Amino acid sequence: MQRNSVAKKSHSCPPQAPPRLSRQQQTVLNGLNQQPHPISAQRLHRFLKQQHSIGLATVYRTLETLKLRGLVQIRAGVQGESLYSSVEQDRHYLTCLRCGQSLVLDACPVGELQRQLQRTFPFKIYYHTLEFFGLCSLCKLQTSKNPS
Amino acid sequence: MQRNSVAKKSHSCPPQAPPRLSRQQQTVLNGLNQQPHPISAQRLHRFLKQQHSIGLATVYRTLETLKLRGLVQIRAGVQGESLYSSVEQDRHYLTCLRCGQSLVLDACPVGELQRQLQRTFPFKIYYHTLEFFGLCSLCKLQTSKNPS
DNA sequence: GTTATTGCAAACAATTTGCACCCAC
DNA sequence: GTGGGTGCAAATTGTTTGCAATAAC
Numbered sequence: 001m002q003r004n005s006v007a008k009k010s011h012s013c014p015p016q017a018p019p020r021l022s023r024q025q026q027t028v029l030n031g032l033n034q035q036p037h038p039i040s041a042q043r044l045h046r047f048l049k050q051q052h053s054i055g056l057a058t059v060y061r062t063l064e065t066l067k068l069r070g071l072v073q074i075r076a077g078v079q080g081e082s083l084y085s086s087v088e089q090d091r092h093y094l095t096c097l098r099c100g101q102s103l104v105l106d107a108c109p110v111g112e113l114q115r116q117l118q119r120t121f122p123f124k125i126y127y128h129t130l131e132f133f134g135l136c137s138l139c140k141l142q143t144s145k146n147p148s
Numbered sequence: 149m150q151r152n153s154v155a156k157k158s159h160s161c162p163p164q165a166p167p168r169l170s171r172q173q174q175t176v177l178n179g180l181n182q183q184p185h186p187i188s189a190q191r192l193h194r195f196l197k198q199q200h201s202i203g204l205a206t207v208y209r210t211l212e213t214l215k216l217r218g219l220v221q222i223r224a225g226v227q228g229e230s231l232y233s234s235v236e237q238d239r240h241y242l243t244c245l246r247c248g249q250s251l252v253l254d255a256c257p258v259g260e261l262q263r264q265l266q267r268t269f270p271f272k273i274y275y276h277t278l279e280f281f282g283l284c285s286l287c288k289l290q291t292s293k294n295p296s
Numbered sequence: 297g298t299t300a301t302t303g304c305a306a307a308c309a310a311t312t313t314g315c316a317c318c319c320a321c
Numbered sequence: 322g323t324g325g326g327t328g329c330a331a332a333t334t335g336t337t338t339g340c341a342a343t344a345a346c
Contacts, residue, residue: 022320022326042310055328060311062326067245068291070282076224080336081310094271097215103269109261110278117280121251123242125282130258132265134218134273143216170301170345190335203303208336228311229335 027052028062029071038075038083070126087127094132098139105132175200176210177219186223186231218274235275242280246287253280 021029031048032039039047045059063084066072073087078100085091090111094103110128118125135143169177179196180187187195193207211232214220221235226248233239238259242251258276266273283291 058327113257122285123282124288125280128280130278132273132276134271137270140272206302
């Protein structure tokens with residue numbers, strides 16, 4: 001997995017990700033990795049500020065950087081915000097469109113498909129999202145009463 | 149599954165969706181169904197205004213209504229907006245995180261899984277999203293030059 | 297007449313940007 | 322010293338809401 005031959009050339013510089021992250025960027029990435037669930041930029045910022053001094057814009061800018069480097073995964077929250085999580089997590093959800101409640105699924109049936117796509121297209125694939133949407137039993141009742 | 153006994157009561161009233169849509173709601177739904185690809189609320193509004201008189205707020209409100217009735221499908225655009233499409237479309241994409249370019253995939257390997265989940269959980273599942281993210285070959289080059 | 301729908305403009309919220317300052321190399 | 326990284330506040334963008342006018346039944 002690791003290039004063993006010539007790692008001498010200055011600081012390590014793997015073919016993929018331009019290497020080092022700044023201090024604050026590392027802070028953001030660490031903070032993100034501590035989250036059990038996908039989290040919005042705003043909430044992550046509030047979380048980080050408990051321990052560090054960091055600006056909201058930096059959090060946004062860093063998440064953008066990490067995104068392009070394939071280090072974070074993004075999905076959309078029910079109220080339209082973006083939710084970020086470690087790209088390591090291969091988690092999938094069953095989400096209620098009305099109340100936002102999410103159930104975690106354990107199956108991930110698309111790993112093989114992803115590898116196959118990777119071979120077929122000239123794309124560097126970082127991750128995939130798979131999510132099911134509908135109404136939970138409670139909201140289904142509510143909706144038929146008050147279609148709001 | 150369906151209450152068969154007394155379906156006589158007034159206009160048809162299937163167990164699921166509270167029935168009729170208003171005129172404008174119908175306009176939105178029709179307009180949406182004419183789109184070949186997922187579209188944002190703003191663009192849909194611009195599209196509709198070419199032929200009808202309709203307010204932006206109505207478009208948003210209608211899309212929300214249609215969402216709860218399981219008639220539209222939502223996914224997040226690369227710049228953070230919501231993209232809407234007919235729930236009929238079982239399309240999946242391979243999307244570049246940098247330029248937003250999307251390739252349409254033909255395979256959908258999760259139909260069976262969805263039916264299985266539907267049996268397992270007390271959720272009414274309307275649709276699923278499955279999307280792959282990464283960098284297209286061009287953006288991959290660009291990124292290694294200018295990590296911006 | 298009563299109730300839901302609509303349009304407009306104002307309000308909101310998430311995100312991005314301009315700019316001056318700071319830090320690492 | 323130079324270039325990227327950072328914080329703050331202002332600007333932008335997508336979306337929601339209040340309310341009076343309108344349409345549906």
